[in-house]
Amino acid sequence: MDNTMRKPPRNRRKMQSVTMSDVAELANVSPSTVSLFLRKPEAVSAAASQAISRAIDKLNYVPNLMAGGLAAASSRAVSILVPSVRNAFFAETVSSMQTALKKQRLQLILGHTEYDEQEEEELVRMALSWAPAAIVLTGLSHSAATRRLLANVAIPVIEIWELGGPQIDAAIGFHHDQVGIAAAEHLIRQDRRNLLFLGARMHQDRRARQRCNGFLQAAKATGAAAKVVEHPDTASAEIGAMLLAEALRLHPEADGIACSNDHIALGVLFACERQKIAVPDRLAVIGFGDLSFSAACNPPLTTIRPSGDLIGREAARLIEEHLHGEKADAHRTIDTRFTLQHRRSS
Amino acid sequence: MDNTMRKPPRNRRKMQSVTMSDVAELANVSPSTVSLFLRKPEAVSAAASQAISRAIDKLNYVPNLMAGGLAAASSRAVSILVPSVRNAFFAETVSSMQTALKKQRLQLILGHTEYDEQEEEELVRMALSWAPAAIVLTGLSHSAATRRLLANVAIPVIEIWELGGPQIDAAIGFHHDQVGIAAAEHLIRQDRRNLLFLGARMHQDRRARQRCNGFLQAAKATGAAAKVVEHPDTASAEIGAMLLAEALRLHPEADGIACSNDHIALGVLFACERQKIAVPDRLAVIGFGDLSFSAACNPPLTTIRPSGDLIGREAARLIEEHLHGEKADAHRTIDTRFTLQHRRSS
DNA sequence: TCTGTCAATAATAGCGCTACGATTTATTTG
DNA sequence: CAAATAAATCGTAGCGCTATTATTGACAGA
Structure with missing residues (x-):
C-alpha cells in the first residue's frame, strides 16, 4: 500500500x-524580529533595523x-460616537481628536447617533466588535444596554461634551447648566429683566435643555422674568x-x-435687522458656540x-496615557470650561 | 524513563x-453553523437559527x-479621507455616507488630510492596513506613491467631490470649473460687467481654484472684466x-x-451692510455651498x-454594489451636478 | 577555562473567525 | 424501497500577526 498517497491540496485561502x-526573508532575519522592530524599534540592533527598513521599503x-x-x-x-458630524461642535472635537x-x-x-440612544447602542455594539483601544461617547445619557455593554470593558470609555451626572468611566466636557447661568447673569448685568431663551431641537438635545434650565434658574434666582420659545427642528438661522x-x-x-446656539442667534440678528429692532439697545442677544x-x-x-x-485633545491624551500603561484613576473628570465672548450684541 | 513527563502549560494568551x-456550544451546533448563521441566516434551518439567536442574546x-x-x-x-470634517461640505458627505x-x-x-498630499499618503497606508472594503478619497490629485498604493488594490477606490481629471477607479462629484462658469454667466445675465472673484485658501484648495478659473474663463468669453482677490487662510465671514x-x-x-464659498459671501454681505453698499443694486453677490x-x-x-x-449616498451605493458582487465597470464616473439658487443678493 | 550575565534573535503556539470541502440528514423519485 | 438529489450541518486548515519562552553569541569576572 502506498503510504505516500497524498491528499489533494485541500483548500486555498485568499491572502x-x-x-x-x-520582509523577514528579504532582510535575513526571523519574522519575530520584524515584528519586534515594528513595535519596539529600540530593541533591535542597528544592522537588523536597517536591513528590515530596507526590505519594508523595497517590498x-x-x-x-x-x-x-x-x-x-x-x-x-478608537471608536467615537457623536450625534452628528454635521454639527460644527462635534466636527471640531472629532477633527482635533483625529489629529492628536x-x-x-x-x-x-x-x-x-442622531441623538438616538437606540442607535447609539447599536453603534456601541458594532464598535466593540473591533476591540478598539478606547471608545468615546457623547453625553452622559445612554440606554441601559449600552451601559451594560460598557461596564466591564478593559478599555477607556470616555464621555464627552457633558459633565454633571453619573459617568461610566472618564468624562471630558463642561457643565451646560453653568452656560445657561452665565448667559442669564450676563444679560442681567446688562440691565435686562425680561429674558427669553430661544431653543431648537430641545426635545432631543439634552445639553441644549440643560443650558435652558440653567438660564431659567439663574433668571428666577435674581427675580428676572424668563420665558422659553422653542422649535423642534435642527438649529439654523432660519429657525432663529x-x-x-x-x-x-x-x-x-x-x-x-x-x-440655544449661534445659528439661532444669527437668525435673530437677521430678523432684527429686517425689522429694525435695535440690537443691543432694544434687545440684547447672546448665543452659544462662537461659530x-x-x-x-x-x-x-x-x-x-x-x-x-x-475636548478632543484631552480625550486623545487620556487614551494615550492608557496605552502607555499609566492606568490613571478611573472615573476621571476633566472640566474644559467655557468662556464668555462679550461683543456688541449685548 | 517517564514518557508522561508533561511540558508545563507553556504560554497563555489573552482572550x-x-x-x-x-455560542455554538450553548446552541448545540457547531461553530461553523453559527458563523454561517451570522453571515447568511437564510441558509440555516429555523430551529437552529432560533437556538443560535437565543444563545447570542443570552451570552x-x-x-x-x-x-x-x-x-x-x-x-x-470603509476608509474615507477628507481634507477636514470641520468643513461643512465634507461633514455632509461623511455623515450621509455613514448613515447609508x-x-x-x-x-x-x-x-x-488637511489638504496635504503627504498626509493623505500616510493615511492611505494606514487605511490599507485594515483591509477595508473600500477606500474613499477627496479629489483627483494625489501623490505618486498614493496612486501606486491604490493602483492594484482589489477594492473600490472612490474619488469624491471632483470630476474632470484622470481618476484611479470610480469618481463621484461635479465639475468645479462649471460652477465658476455658472456663477459668471449668472452675474452677466444680471447685467454685471465688472466681475470679481473672492477666494480663500486657494493655494491649497484645488477645487476652489477650479471654480475661480471657470469663472475667469467664462467672464473673458463674454468680454466682461474679471479680477481675483484672495486670502491664504481658511474661508470665514471675517475673511470675506x-x-x-x-x-x-x-x-x-x-x-x-x-x-469661493458662502462663508466668504456672508462676510461680504456683512461688510456691505456696514458700509451701506446696496446689494444687489450696487453689487451683486453669489456664493457657493448653500450653507x-x-x-x-x-x-x-x-x-x-x-x-x-x-455624493455620500452614491459612494455608499457603489460600495454596496461591489460587496454584492456586481463587479460594475471600473472607472465609473457619477456626475452629481449642482444647482443655482437664485435669491435676492443678485 | 569556565561560568554567569546580558543583549539580540528565533521558535512556538495560538488570537477568533471564515471558506471550503466533506458529511450527514431529509426529501424526492424511478 | 433503493438510489438520486437537495438541504443542512460540520471538520479542517489556515488568515498574518504578537507574546512568550527559548536559544544563541559576546563579553566579563574569577
Whole structure:
C-alpha cells in the first residue's frame, strides 16, 4: 500500500500580497524580529533595523492590522460616537481628536447617533466588535444596554461634551447648566429683566435643555422674568428668525435673549435687522458656540465659547496615557470650561 | 524513563470573554453553523437559527470583526479621507455616507488630510492596513506613491467631490470649473460687467481654484472684466469682509462678486451692510455651498448648491454594489451636478 | 577555562473567525 | 424501497500577526 498517497491540496485561502515573513526573508532575519522592530524599534540592533527598513521599503510592505489586533487582543482603532458630524461642535472635537490620535498611529472609527440612544447602542455594539483601544461617547445619557455593554470593558470609555451626572468611566466636557447661568447673569448685568431663551431641537438635545434650565434658574434666582420659545427642528438661522418673530409676538416686553446656539442667534440678528429692532439697545442677544461667523456679523455676537477642540485633545491624551500603561484613576473628570465672548450684541 | 513527563502549560494568551464557540456550544451546533448563521441566516434551518439567536442574546456575544476580517481577507470597514470634517461640505458627505453604510453594517474609518498630499499618503497606508472594503478619497490629485498604493488594490477606490481629471477607479462629484462658469454667466445675465472673484485658501484648495478659473474663463468669453482677490487662510465671514474691503479698494468699479464659498459671501454681505453698499443694486453677490445661513441672511444669498449629501449616498451605493458582487465597470464616473439658487443678493 | 550575565534573535503556539470541502440528514423519485 | 438529489450541518486548515519562552553569541569576572 502506498503510504505516500497524498491528499489533494485541500483548500486555498485568499491572502495578502506581502506579509511580514516576506520582509523577514528579504532582510535575513526571523519574522519575530520584524515584528519586534515594528513595535519596539529600540530593541533591535542597528544592522537588523536597517536591513528590515530596507526590505519594508523595497517590498512596500503594509502591516495587516487585523492580524496584529487579533494576536494582541486589541486594535489600533478608537471608536467615537457623536450625534452628528454635521454639527460644527462635534466636527471640531472629532477633527482635533483625529489629529492628536494620528501621532500614535491610532485610527478613528466614526459613528452618528442622531441623538438616538437606540442607535447609539447599536453603534456601541458594532464598535466593540473591533476591540478598539478606547471608545468615546457623547453625553452622559445612554440606554441601559449600552451601559451594560460598557461596564466591564478593559478599555477607556470616555464621555464627552457633558459633565454633571453619573459617568461610566472618564468624562471630558463642561457643565451646560453653568452656560445657561452665565448667559442669564450676563444679560442681567446688562440691565435686562425680561429674558427669553430661544431653543431648537430641545426635545432631543439634552445639553441644549440643560443650558435652558440653567438660564431659567439663574433668571428666577435674581427675580428676572424668563420665558422659553422653542422649535423642534435642527438649529439654523432660519429657525432663529422664526423663533424671534414668535417670541416677540408672545412676549413683546422681552429685552434680553439667549439662544440655544449661534445659528439661532444669527437668525435673530437677521430678523432684527429686517425689522429694525435695535440690537443691543432694544434687545440684547447672546448665543452659544462662537461659530465662524459670530465675530463678523452685525453687530458682532456676544456668545459663549465652548472648548470642542480641547475636548478632543484631552480625550486623545487620556487614551494615550492608557496605552502607555499609566492606568490613571478611573472615573476621571476633566472640566474644559467655557468662556464668555462679550461683543456688541449685548 | 517517564514518557508522561508533561511540558508545563507553556504560554497563555489573552482572550475575548465570549467567542463563537461558546455560542455554538450553548446552541448545540457547531461553530461553523453559527458563523454561517451570522453571515447568511437564510441558509440555516429555523430551529437552529432560533437556538443560535437565543444563545447570542443570552451570552451577549459580540463577534470579533478582526478575526473575521483576517479569515475573510477583508474587513467591514470603509476608509474615507477628507481634507477636514470641520468643513461643512465634507461633514455632509461623511455623515450621509455613514448613515447609508450602517445599513450594511459597514463602519467608517475617518482621516483628515488637511489638504496635504503627504498626509493623505500616510493615511492611505494606514487605511490599507485594515483591509477595508473600500477606500474613499477627496479629489483627483494625489501623490505618486498614493496612486501606486491604490493602483492594484482589489477594492473600490472612490474619488469624491471632483470630476474632470484622470481618476484611479470610480469618481463621484461635479465639475468645479462649471460652477465658476455658472456663477459668471449668472452675474452677466444680471447685467454685471465688472466681475470679481473672492477666494480663500486657494493655494491649497484645488477645487476652489477650479471654480475661480471657470469663472475667469467664462467672464473673458463674454468680454466682461474679471479680477481675483484672495486670502491664504481658511474661508470665514471675517475673511470675506476683509476681502471685500481690499477688493473695493483695488477695483472700485466692481458690480458683481462671486465668492469661493458662502462663508466668504456672508462676510461680504456683512461688510456691505456696514458700509451701506446696496446689494444687489450696487453689487451683486453669489456664493457657493448653500450653507445653513444662506437662505436666511440679508439679503438672502444667491448661491450654488453642491450635492454633498448625494455624493455620500452614491459612494455608499457603489460600495454596496461591489460587496454584492456586481463587479460594475471600473472607472465609473457619477456626475452629481449642482444647482443655482437664485435669491435676492443678485 | 569556565561560568554567569546580558543583549539580540528565533521558535512556538495560538488570537477568533471564515471558506471550503466533506458529511450527514431529509426529501424526492424511478 | 433503493438510489438520486437537495438541504443542512460540520471538520479542517489556515488568515498574518504578537507574546512568550527559548536559544544563541559576546563579553566579563574569577
